[in-house]
Amino acid sequence: NAGVMQNPRHLVRRRGQEARLRCSPMKGHSHVYWYRQLPEEGLKFMVYLQKENIIDESGMPKERFSAEFPKEGPSILRIQQVVRGDSAAYFCASSSGQGSSNQPQHFGDGTRLSIL
Amino acid sequence: GENVEQHPSTLSVQEGDSAVIKCTYSDSASNYFPWYKQELGKGPQLIIDIRSNVGEKKDQRIAVTLNKTAKHFSLHITETQPEDSAVYFCAAGGGSEKLVFGKGTKLTVNP
Numbered sequence: 001n002a003g004v005m006q007n008p009r010h011l012v013r014r015r016g017q018e019a020r021l022r023c024s025p026m027k028g029h030s031h032v033y034w035y036r037q038l039p040e041e042g043l044k045f046m047v048y049l050q051k052e053n054i055i056d057e058s059g060m061p062k063e064r065f066s067a068e069f070p071k072e073g074p075s076i077l078r079i080q081q082v083v084r085g086d087s088a089a090y091f092c093a094s095s096s097g098q099g100s101s102n103q104p105q106h107f108g109d110g111t112r113l114s115i116l
Numbered sequence: 117g118e119n120v121e122q123h124p125s126t127l128s129v130q131e132g133d134s135a136v137i138k139c140t141y142s143d144s145a146s147n148y149f150p151w152y153k154q155e156l157g158k159g160p161q162l163i164i165d166i167r168s169n170v171g172e173k174k175d176q177r178i179a180v181t182l183n184k185t186a187k188h189f190s191l192h193i194t195e196t197q198p199e200d201s202a203v204y205f206c207a208a209g210g211g212s213e214k215l216v217f218g219k220g221t222k223l224t225v226n227p
Contacts, residue, residue, distance in 0.1 A: 033215075042217035042220050043207075044217070048214055056212060091160070101148075102167075102213060105162070107160045
């Protein structure tokens with residue numbers, strides 16, 4: 001499967017635990033974006049990363065949330081000390097980063113995070 | 117920052133009819149406008165996009181129009197089929213690479 005791969009597809013955590021969401025971009029893509037979607041809502045931008053660099057984290061809460069895209073391996077979105085309000089679908093997208101700005105972003109099928 | 121409004125929130129059509137979804141954006145610096153289709157339990161799928169140097173783009177039964185002056189863009193689906201039923205999202209992007217999404221339109225195509 002050459003598409004964007006996210007895992008796990010579903011994740012259940014209790015309040016106060018940590019959640020780690022993983023995203024492998026499409027083959028050949030070096031730009032990764034994370035978005036959050038609440039029920040009946042559109043997607044909200046969280047963070048944009050390139051390999052080993054955070055380019056734009058303007059949509060990410062200042063506390064408890066962090067993201068990385070290491071030289072090797074998938075991008076990770078980490079949520080510490082989860083609260084009920086963190087329950088949402090988290091989507092990762094990737095783009096090639098080649099050529100002009102705003103290359104098409106292709107999405108994975110998301111991780112549905114539920115907080116008990 | 118950018119704000120994208122999308123209408124209608126729900127749309128029901130008969131199979132074979134056309135469907136039109138409209139979006140407006142606020143930031144005149146936005147120059148990239150993709151449309152996504154999202155089926156239940158899946159991620160958004162890019163179906164068509166348009167850049168600000170083009171007024172219209174067509175791909176089989178799907179077309180998108182852009183009016184930069186009025187800051188609005190529309191998705192047109194002709195000869196709708198039941199498998200077109202899904203939630204459709206418009207989005208706007210500028211030089212920052214991030215996309216700002218509308219709240220979505222739930223399209224139902226009745227056989």
